[in-house]
Amino acid sequence: MEDVSLELQLKTLPEQPGVYQYFDKNDTIIYVGKAKNLKKRVNSYFNKNHDNAKTRILVRKIVRLHTIVVETEFDALLLENNLIKKYQPKYNIQLKDDKTYPWICIKNEPFPRVFTTRKLVKDGSKYFGPYAQFRVMSTLMDLFREMYPLRTCSLDLLPSKIEEQRYKVCLEYHIGKCKAPCTGLEKEENYQGYISEIEQILGGNIRPLLSSMKEAMKTNAEAYQFEEAQKIKSRLNVLQNYQSKSQVVSPTINACDVLTVLQDDGTSFFNYLVIKDGAIIHGFTGEIRYKLDETLSELIGFVLPEMRDRFNSLSKEILVQTEIDLSFPEVHFFVPQRGDKKSLIELSLRNATYFRLEKLKQEKIVSPERHTERILNQIQKDFRLPSLPVHIECFDNSNIQGTHPVSACVVFKNAKPSKQDYRHFNVKTVEGPDDFATMEEAVYRRYKRLLDEEQSLPQLLVVDGGKGQLSAALKALDQLGIRQKMVVVGIAKRLEEIFFPGDQYPIYLDKRSESLKVIQHMRNEAHRFGITHHRNRRSKTALQSEILQIEGIGPKTQEILFKNLKSVQGIKNANLEQLSELIGKAKAAIVHHYFQ
Numbered sequence: 001m002e003d004v005s006l007e008l009q010l011k012t013l014p015e016q017p018g019v020y021q022y023f024d025k026n027d028t029i030i031y032v033g034k035a036k037n038l039k040k041r042v043n044s045y046f047n048k049n050h051d052n053a054k055t056r057i058l059v060r061k062i063v064r065l066h067t068i069v070v071e072t073e074f075d076a077l078l079l080e081n082n083l084i085k086k087y088q089p090k091y092n093i094q095l096k097d098d099k100t101y102p103w104i105c106i107k108n109e110p111f112p113r114v115f116t117t118r119k120l121v122k123d124g125s126k127y128f129g130p131y132a133q134f135r136v137m138s139t140l141m142d143l144f145r146e147m148y149p150l151r152t153c154s155l156d157l158l159p160s161k162i163e164e165q166r167y168k169v170c171l172e173y174h175i176g177k178c179k180a181p182c183t184g185l186e187k188e189e190n191y192q193g194y195i196s197e198i199e200q201i202l203g204g205n206i207r208p209l210l211s212s213m214k215e216a217m218k219t220n221a222e223a224y225q226f227e228e229a230q231k232i233k234s235r236l237n238v239l240q241n242y243q244s245k246s247q248v249v250s251p252t253i254n255a256c257d258v259l260t261v262l263q264d265d266g267t268s269f270f271n272y273l274v275i276k277d278g279a280i281i282h283g284f285t286g287e288i289r290y291k292l293d294e295t296l297s298e299l300i301g302f303v304l305p306e307m308r309d310r311f312n313s314l315s316k317e318i319l320v321q322t323e324i325d326l327s328f329p330e331v332h333f334f335v336p337q338r339g340d341k342k343s344l345i346e347l348s349l350r351n352a353t354y355f356r357l358e359k360l361k362q363e364k365i366v367s368p369e370r371h372t373e374r375i376l377n378q379i380q381k382d383f384r385l386p387s388l389p390v391h392i393e394c395f396d397n398s399n400i401q402g403t404h405p406v407s408a409c410v411v412f413k414n415a416k417p418s419k420q421d422y423r424h425f426n427v428k429t430v431e432g433p434d435d436f437a438t439m440e441e442a443v444y445r446r447y448k449r450l451l452d453e454e455q456s457l458p459q460l461l462v463v464d465g466g467k468g469q470l471s472a473a474l475k476a477l478d479q480l481g482i483r484q485k486m487v488v489v490g491i492a493k494r495l496e497e498i499f500f501p502g503d504q505y506p507i508y509l510d511k512r513s514e515s516l517k518v519i520q521h522m523r524n525e526a527h528r529f530g531i532t533h534h535r536n537r538r539s540k541t542a543l544q545s546e547i548l549q550i551e552g553i554g555p556k557t558q559e560i561l562f563k564n565l566k567s568v569q570g571i572k573n574a575n576l577e578q579l580s581e582l583i584g585k586a587k588a589a590i591v592h593h594y595f596q
Contacts, residue, residue, distance in 0.1 A: 013039040018069040031091040034076035103127045110157045111181040128202040148194040256317040260348040271352040272307040285355040297324040382515040389459040396464040396526035407442030408530030436472040444476035
């Protein structure tokens with residue numbers, strides 16, 4: 001193949017729907033994408049500066065591209081999906097599904113067996129599933145065993161072999177679980193009737209089956225075939241009992257699919273539900289790994305064809321959580337605002353949320369490094385940081401009516417407390433209860449020290465307080481000339497408002513956000529650390545004042561006593577000889593006599 005320069009390829013791209021593939025220097029496919037207009041979409045990668053670092057890296061690695069033109073955008077979507085599955089490009093979305101879920105199989109054979117399997121064999125058999133919840137599948141299999149006399153053996157029941165009387169009845173026949181089709185005692189038409197009803201149940205079409213069974217029971221009763229009518233009634237009761245236990249969401253909803261996605265940094269979690277006759281017949285929750293800034297529409301466009309193919313869904317209506325830029329032939333995307341369909345969206349989102357929490361718990365145990373990296377990436381995104389916040393600091397002030405003012409600085413590294421780096425500041429230049437001036441002094445002293453010692457500055461500085469404390473911290477950073485070297489935010493306690501410099505209104509992070517949880521942890525640590533130091537200062541002052549009440553004892557003697565005996569109780573417990581060694585016999589006698 002003749003080599004064509006990348007620049008020439010970009011100029012000669014068609015303005016039609018299609019799929020594009022990017023190759024690196026090793027001629028390996030590193031990205032596959034789809035487009036309504038190939039020329040506009042592909043050139044957009046090379047004609048603008050990308051905010052996402054991974055996109056910039058991808059563009060630098062592109063050496064060659066290849067395009068495939070198709071008729072419609074939907075064809076491009078399907079082709080993109082197939083190519084991603086086939087080549088697993090490094091920078092593409094990946095559907096993480098390492099598990100093999102079981103199916104219910106109706107075997108393609110005379111007198112079909114119904115059983116569970118994890119292997120799909122293309123031999124004409126019918127497969128229903130997969131079942132992400134094993135309990136649901138077990139309930140269905142128990143239902144079939146109770147309602148129908150199905151065979152469980154693997155005998156080859158060709159008509160010729162049955163006529164030759166090759167087989168004999170087994171224990172299943174004697175206990176009433178099978179009617180021995182192997183010996184000709186069960187007619188194939190009757191057996192196929194069982195299979196037809198099972199297919200209806202597995203397909204979610206229970207209501208028509210219930211109606212036909214009631215009609216058959218009535219017909220048999222009118223014909224005085226009471227034994228047959230009773231058998232149908234027993235099966236009807238079992239099926240109605242199963243229906244009452246199944247998750248019926250709304251009798252007014254006929255058939256639809258539900259797909260919701262929770263987007264996280266680098267990973268998203270989705271839930272897919274198949275609804276028929278108002279009941280959930282399939283539910284699947286999974287994880288999507290993506291490398292670039294894919295939109296919600298792109299994620300849904302990747303997942304939906306896979307799910308519909310896997311569960312053999314033909315529903316014309318897809319319920320989604322928000323408006324998306326996606327079109328499927330003969331399929332309508334709908335964002336419900338109220339009613340039963342809105343409840344389905346909420347149910348699907350809850351399933352995705354629970355799955356996400358479980359994955360995060362597992363990740364924290366199995367891969368703490370990846371867990372930490374994901375949290376740092378989320379903080380970087382939420383707080384608009386230019387780099388990963390491996391070093392964050394938080395300040396808080398403590399005082400009582402202006403007495404003993406202190407400020408505390410706590411340090412988090414890799415989203416975890418670094419207690420050896422905690423610092424507290426006894427305020428020196430502020431008189432009275434001036435919280436803003438206290439914050440300014442503490443911030444100035446902290447970063448003046450770091451600059452003097454040539455230590456690294458944090459990527460994010462959090463100030464406990466609103467706009468006033470935030471402005472005081474910025475004033476200190478301006479004096480040092482380092483305001484542009486870190487991002488500074490304030491957090492107000494009451495509503496957990498996040499204030500950015502220059503923004504008129506605060507932002508509110510999701511209460512479940514891990515970014516907010518880290519910031520709250522820092523704020524609480526700074527408060528605890530500051531309060532502890534403040535209490536210690538007040539206690540020390542109170543204790544020292546008791547020593548100063550002793551006539552003839554001054555501050556110098558007091559300092560010697562506390563330096564060596566640590567506390568008033570230590571001074572009380574000291575004998576005369578110990579005191580004499582520290583402060584002389586005359587003063588020792590005065591102190592010892594005072595505490596006797």
